[in-house]
Structure formats: structure tokens, C-alpha cells
Amino acid sequence: MIITAPLKKIMLALLLAGAAAAPAIAQVSININLAPPQPQYEAVPVLAPAQVWAPGYWAWTGERHVWVRGHAIQKRDGYRWAPDRWEQRGDGYHRQPGTWVRDANYVYVKDKKDKKDKYEKHDKHNDKRHGNGNGHGKGHGNRD
Secondary structure, three states: OOOOHHHHHHHHHHHHHHHHHHHHHHOOOOOEOOOOOOOOOOOOOOOOOOEEEEOOEEEEOOOOEEEEOOEEEEOOOOEEEEOOEEEEEOOEEEEEOOEEEEOOOOOOOOOHHHOOOHHHHHHHHHHHHHOOOOOOOOOOOOOO
């Protein structure tokens, strides 16, 4: 088969057009023109000390918004949970998923369980070293 110059130009143009379109397809961004409804009220349950509440949010199914209920998540020391939210960009809306954000105001507080009682430690040391814990073991004190 003989390929003529005009046919080569058409094939090259199609090839370049396809190559230029490929990155655009890989970076699909969905713009939703319908604002999400107001968040629904959810009663926050009593949580374990190591948990925080991730509130519910409106998700987009491709046809409509659906409510995703809130849930408890494991707490991360030094971070706070930034919940899912919708941002208006131009004429459309874009959902930002919830994420952990470093908390600049976080202060580490040592738990009382982590502290050791200095007197308890000292008494245990005396019990082992002197036998009865009164500081006067064998060989100490007055001799008869």
C-alpha cells in the first residue's frame, strides 16, 4: 500500500489530536451545578476517649445528593478532624473529603498513668535492698 503525502498529514494530525486528548481524559473533574442541601442534624453519641466524631455529609451519586451518616473514628494526637465539605467554585460545587489537619493549639498532656510515684519506687528499692523496708537491715544499727 502506498501512502500519499496528504494521507500522511491526515494520519499525523489524528495521531497528535489523540495524544493531546489523552491527558485531558486522565484529569477528569466533575462540576456539579446543583448545590447540596443543608446538612442534616445528627445526634452525636457518647464516644470512647480515643475517638472523635466525623459528621455526616452530602455525597454526589452522579444523579443526586445522598446523605452519608456520621461515624466515630480513631483520634490522632496532635490533629483535628476537618469534616467533608462542599466548596463553590465559579458556577459549580466541588466536594472536599474529610481529612486530618495538624492542630497548632495542641498541647501534649502526660496521662497520670504514665507517671510513676517516686515514693513507691523508693520504697520498693528499700524493700529489696534491706529486706524489711525499715532501713535497718542486718549489720546495721547497734551491736550487742
